[in-house]
Amino acid sequence: MGRPGAVVIDLRAPSEFAVDHLPGAVNVPLFEDQTRSFVGLLYKQFSPEAAFQEGRDG
Structure with a gap:
C-alpha cells in the first residue's frame, strides 16, 4: 500500500508525535x-x- 518514495507528514505537536x-x-x-x-x-x-483566532494569529 502507498507509493514508493511517499512521505507521511504528521502535523501534530512534538509531544503528541513522540x-x-x-x-x-x-x-x-x-x-x-x-x-x-x-x-x-x-x-x-x-x-x-478564540482558539481558532489564536491558532491563526499565533
Whole structure:
C-alpha cells in the first residue's frame, strides 16, 4: 500500500508525535507544544472561536 518514495507528514505537536506516530513519519508541527496547550486552554475555557483566532494569529 502507498507509493514508493511517499512521505507521511504528521502535523501534530512534538509531544503528541513522540507518544505515537506511524513508522517513518516526519513531524512538521502546526504548533509547538506550548502553543498547542494555550490554544487548547482557550478552546476549553473560552470558545472555539478564540482558539481558532489564536491558532491563526499565533
